[in-house]
Amino acid sequence: MRQKRSIPFEITSVDSLGQGVSKITDKITFIPKTAIGDKGEAFIVSERKGVAFARTEKLLEPSAQRIKSECSHFSSCPSCHFLHVDYDQELRYKKENFERLFRHFSLPQVEVIAADRRFAYRNRIQLHYSLKSKLLGMKDPQSFMIIPIPECLIAVPPVTAELRRLYCNDQWIKEAPPHVMEGHVEIYWIKDELKVSWNRPYSEGGFTQVFEEMNLKLKNFLKEQWLTESPTNLLDLFGGNGNLSDCLNYSRRLCVDMYQTLPGEDFISQDLYATGALSFVQKELKKRSLLIESLLLDPPRSGLKNIKEWIKFFTPKTIAYVSCDPQTLARDLKDIEEYTIRKALLIDFFPSTYHFESLIILDRKN
């Protein structure tokens, strides 16, 4: 067996994936679940030219930011990243990350909407299983090992209870489809109903936000801060079932999404990454004699790379871009010169993890 290679580390910053960054060896080293000021020894998990990915082996001098994690699985579970620091510090790391990504933009003060709780918020979780190795749990993205997590503090209580039931006496082995040796299971609590689905596409039955209270806060923010003037004609791209635009002050709207659309004039189904998506949407708008004044978009993590083409065509008065990946958000909004940023919001839909939602509101200059 290959020996683990150990290196010393000293954390001086935390990156956008919540990993501590150490620069005291010849390679920049990324170590998850460390905080600024931590010093110790780490073993290397993988490396390539100039960078290494490592895990803490010995913590010799703990950072003053450290607290004791409330979750017993935290050190091995890949789904939470910040339980070794308190929630205020987690938010500071997130805000710094957001500001760093937007450092070349002319940005107003970033507003932060914190969650009122760090735990018991996720209405769905996804676990991997292997009938061969008799393991159910989270998959480590580097080792691909399945880490059992019979308790999950960030899930809502009905999901936690179901998790316990599945783990009790390995009940899950009796319930997993026997012909699929390796797969995944999703446990979700939506509209006061618990569902367990084995090996179905993620978010089957339509996208819903995982933290309902934060969803309401985002909708309120949009309602109060975005379209403050007269009703507008609105284009809602990646609109799902109209969750965000439903609450807005529009006179007419078109909501576009690939996977699910509600029936009615307002909704059309289209792959927005497909060639010709823009001209398809243009035609649909033309059919409805709908001239777009406001553009709302809320894409998946990959963002909307060709957003400039959409903006150039519609020249909306105002744009609200909601994103779960600030990196693609910054990439997409780079060099959009005809607009100024009126609002920049970080809204914490995913406490305990490095993820968060962002919202940028842009107004046309003239």
Ligand SMILES: C[S@@+](CC[C@H](N)C(=O)[O-])C[C@H]1O[C@@H](n2cnc3c(N)ncnc32)[C@H](O)[C@@H]1O
């Ligand atoms: C972050 S969700 C936002 C949904 C909606 N705005 C909401 O708040 O519920 C992203 C949406 O993009 C949709 N989507 C994913 N890939 C797509 C594609 N290629 N074309 C169009 N819509 C897509 C998903 O169905 C999902 O509804």
